[in-house]
Amino acid sequence: MKKLAFFALGLLCLNCTTIQYDVSTRLVFEGQVNDRQGNPISNNDIEAWIKNSNDIDLIGFTTSNSNGHFELVIPSPKNETDFEITVKGNSIYRGKEYVNIYRSDFQDYYFNLDEIILIEFDDISELIITLNQSNQENTITNIDVSGIIADQTIWVNPVQEEYPEYYHDSYYRQVAKNQTLNLHYEVRNTTGQTNQFNEIINVGSDDTTTYVINY
Numbered sequence: 001m002k003k004l005a006f007f008a009l010g011l012l013c014l015n016c017t018t019i020q021y022d023v024s025t026r027l028v029f030e031g032q033v034n035d036r037q038g039n040p041i042s043n044n045d046i047e048a049w050i051k052n053s054n055d056i057d058l059i060g061f062t063t064s065n066s067n068g069h070f071e072l073v074i075p076s077p078k079n080e081t082d083f084e085i086t087v088k089g090n091s092i093y094r095g096k097e098y099v100n101i102y103r104s105d106f107q108d109y110y111f112n113l114d115e116i117i118l119i120e121f122d123d124i125s126e127l128i129i130t131l132n133q134s135n136q137e138n139t140i141t142n143i144d145v146s147g148i149i150a151d152q153t154i155w156v157n158p159v160q161e162e163y164p165e166y167y168h169d170s171y172y173r174q175v176a177k178n179q180t181l182n183l184h185y186e187v188r189n190t191t192g193q194t195n196q197f198n199e200i201i202n203v204g205s206d207d208t209t210t211y212v213i214n215y
Contacts, residue, residue, distance in 0.1 A: 018055035025076035027106060029085055031113035033064045035093070036148065036176060040068025041118060045088035048074050052081040076109075082157075085113065093118035094150055100157040119150040119176050125203055127181070129171040130212045138215050140167040141194065142186040145201070148176035179203050187215045 029048060033041045041064060048060040060074040072085075082100050089095025098113060105111055131140060151174050175181060181201040188194045203209045 019050055019052055019057050019080060020078040021059075021075040022078055023075045026109060027074050027076050028110045029070075029072040029074075029113065030110060031070055031085075031087075031116050033068045033070065033087060033116045033118060036117055036119060036123065040064070040066070041093070042066045042068060044068075044070075044090075044118075046070050046072055047086040047088070048072050049084040049086065050074075050077050050080045050082075051084065052079055083111075087116050087118065089118065092120055094121055094124065094152060096152060096154055098154045098156055100155050100159065102157055105156065117148065119148070123177050124150045124174050125177045125207055125209045127173045127175045127201070127203070127209045127211070129173075129183075130210065131167055131169055131171060132212055132214045134214050135189075137190045138187050139189075140185055140213070140215055141188045142184075143167060143171050144184045145173050145175070145181050146184070147181035147203075148179050150174040150176055175203055175209070177203055177205050183211070183213075185213060185215075 029046075031046075033044045033046075035041055044064040046062050046064065047058055050057045050059050057077075059077070060072050062070050062072045064070045080103065082102055084101065085098040087096045087098075096116060096118065101111060127145065129143070181203060183199045183201050184196070185199075186194050186196050199213075201209070201211050
């Protein structure tokens, strides 16, 4: 069951029975909310969530100032699993969620998200990469796309999977329009040899961008 605990600009949690807090220690999230052109987005809502294996708490919230900057101060939890920061969207911008933030990621009680770029809904293209296996001895073991990404969820620390991820017929990302993306992928053959490839994907103004990897 979700419990609200308003600390920053709000009320201190009085009923956190599952997640416990050290009220004498403070943690600070900091960041800069901009649009794609680097213009600050003011009055944007930001929330801090804390999770463990049993519960999740909304422990603090704030808004970005006139320069797009924010600092969100929360009491330090004692038994958390990880933190989440939600940068809320609106009717114009797609929001973002930063998940899997660990206590070890803080430096001197600070975690800086640096520049957070929110993309307008009208400026998002669905990237569809078709995986064409021309050699049955080959397997794609890793795919990474870098550029201006519009995905809603950002994994600060990747999930440790018990089994490796396998790619099948296609790969999807949401990206900003009118840019050049860097595509990196790895192909392993039946002898265990892995080859790395780097390619360029040009994204135009279409709502959908298609690309083919032949491997």
